[in-house]
Amino acid sequence: MSRQRHGGDRYRHTIRYDFSVNTNPLGMPDYVKRVLREKIHTGAELWEWYPDPSCDRLRQALASWHGVSREQIICGNGASELICAVARMLAQEKAARRVTCLLPVPSFSEYERAMLAVGAEIRYHTESAATGFALTETILDRLTDDVDVVFLCSPNNPVGNLLSECLLGRILERCRQNGITVVLDTCFGELAVAGDPAAKQPPDPNPNLIVLKAFTKLYAIPGLRLGYCIADGGTVRRLQAQLPCWNVSGIAQLAGLTILDGGRNVDYIGQTRECIARERHFLLTGLEETGLTVLPGAANFLCFFAGAPLYEKLLERGILIRDCSDYRGMGQGWYRVAVRTRRENEILLEEIKEVIG
DSSP states (O other): OOOOOSSOOOSSSOOSEEOSSOOOTTOSOHHHHHHHHHHHHHOTHHHHSOOOTTOHHHHHHHHHHHTSOGGGEEEESSHHHHHHHHHHHHHHHTTTSOOEEEEEESSOHHHHHHHHHTTOEEEEEEOOGGGTTOOOGGGGGGOOTTOOEEEEESSOTTTOOOOOHHHHHHHHHHHHHHTOEEEEEOTTGGGSTTOOGGGGOOSSOOTTEEEEEESTTTTTOGGGOOEEEEOOHHHHHHHHTTSOTTOSOHHHHHHHHHHHGGGHHHHHHHHHHHHHHHHHHHHHHHHHHTTOEEOOOOSSEEEEEOSSOOHHHHHHTTEEOEEGGGSTTTOTTEEEEEOOOHHHHHHHHHHHHHHHO
16 A cells, blocks of 8 residues: 555544644534434444435536536545546547646645646646745646646645636637646635635536535545536546446435535635634744744635654644645655634744744
């Protein structure tokens, strides 16, 4: 087995506080917990029936939430399953040659992993630490007609930068002209402090655009594995052909339906943004006062550079953070921490000060 690629490795360590996973610090909504607990004891159909292979009710609820048609929604066992489905779809359709993929880096490693699994040629577009690894208009020159797909992430993981609405529009237009598929990952979009312009895409069907979203981060349910794509109907049908039947469990579908039912998630999202804005400022200020170089970003996590080796030292104290040295384009000394509750953030800052001091 390869070593842990991502955060959340609680299974091989004794962890008191996990800052390596960027889920909502408020945790799963209480109204969702209540329904799931009740159904665990009374809903025999969740365990004794196969789940709906088409996720029809959930797709309709998502379509209503986003203002699109149900035919534009496809659900997956987390966004990662859908990333792999995109890779397989493109490889199948370009069977006469290798798929060419443009990857801005640093970014989420599952894009690269999925494309390498289908034998794709990868072209890396590396942004500079001097600009906070922000994506700039220099990427436009790389979007040539021999590129098949480009992956974009906003807010970008691990650095937290938002993709500006202006630049996104120019990228989409260039890709439309050159027949390039755009996979736009907005899984952290609703958790961005100021709101993410990229999270507005679509509503209009765009045959070149696939928008990735997930319940995982916003509603703090990573163990249930529930993600989805918004795309035009033809793309959804092509993606569906790459997925196994019953890929979304009954309990995950119930969680999604409960989250979207009755508008209670609107209040929850508002509370979440208030909490993240307040705690993000507190954590960012504390990290800078410790002497660390913190990237500005806008997400519910912070990326920073430290001269001291923090990962192992904090792990010894039962605190898990994300070591970013394995992100292509970053290297040793870069770390990412989630914005958590005030008490958790205070403990992290105290421990970092002791380690550095």
